[in-house]
Amino acid sequence: MTDPSSGAGGNTELREFLRSRRARITPEEAGLSAQPGARRVPGLRREEVAQLAGVSVDYYVRLERGRHVNVSETVLDALARALRLDDTERSHLFDVARPTRRRSRPMPPQRVRPGLYRVLDLLSDTPALILGRRMDVLAANRMARALYTDFEALPHRERNMIRFMFLDEAARSLYVDWESAARSTVASLHLYAGRQPDDTRLAELIGELSLHDKDFRRWWADHDVHRRTYGAKDYHHPVVGGLTLSYETFSSDGDPDQVLGIHTAEPGSPSEHALRLLASWSSEPAAVRLPGPASTG
Incomplete structure (x- = not known):
């Protein structure tokens, strides 16, 4: 970058x-x-x-x-x-x-507060995850891993939502409207890039995605920006089928680049039933901590 x-x-x-x-x-x-x-x-x-x-x-x-x-x-x-x-x-x-001056030191590691881990523990029946800089996945509960992918099993540098979106073939079949979801993800990353122009790991991520995916290259060049707040997405999960999930995002006062995202289904809807099936299918313990440092910068 x-x-x-x-x-x-x-x-x-x-x-x-x-x-x-x-x-x-x-x-x-x-x-x-x-x-x-x-x-x-x-x-x-x-x-x-x-x-x-x-x-x-x-x-x-x-x-x-x-x-x-x-x-x-x-x-x-x-x-x-x-x-x-x-x-x-x-x-x-x-x-x-009016970009800020280049930092003389590396960006400090992002760490999830214990209280936020407890929030994820409590949200045992609905997908929830915490995204950090560059959409790094800092923590994810059992349901989020069942919905998307097992981020815990990935190397640290690959625990990233936009990498999953573009470099994991499963993502293209998971999202019913993959293009719309992918474009909004690129636009969210572009908004972050405007705030953090000297993030060297972001530059590496953009270079990798640009090299491997023509859609990312094209949409990055559009310079669209998007702020993640709330909305809804349609999924086609390989185990439980169709899901329409609303999402809400909450920023951390202590770290504005750290966002909690919670997915919910309409009460009494087929999607709520599908979430219950997903919860029963995923039998792993509800621990949400990803091993090792949450983010190196």
């Missing part, structure tokens, strides 16, 4: 994010009058974004080339409005436009 704030190319992530956002908006959607003649670019031209944001064309061109280091909050707000960014995209724009 390229450091977004250095090198001859300037702020690479800011440049590509702005280009991708303006390419998705037509002048009509932005409230501009249609101009005669053929357009050579999809979406908005640079001068049109500058007009909508109230900045000079030269300023915006330099900004999109990643040449501005101290762009103001006022300008970023104006660009977010001009490009019709949602709250998640706006947050990402601020992250990549």
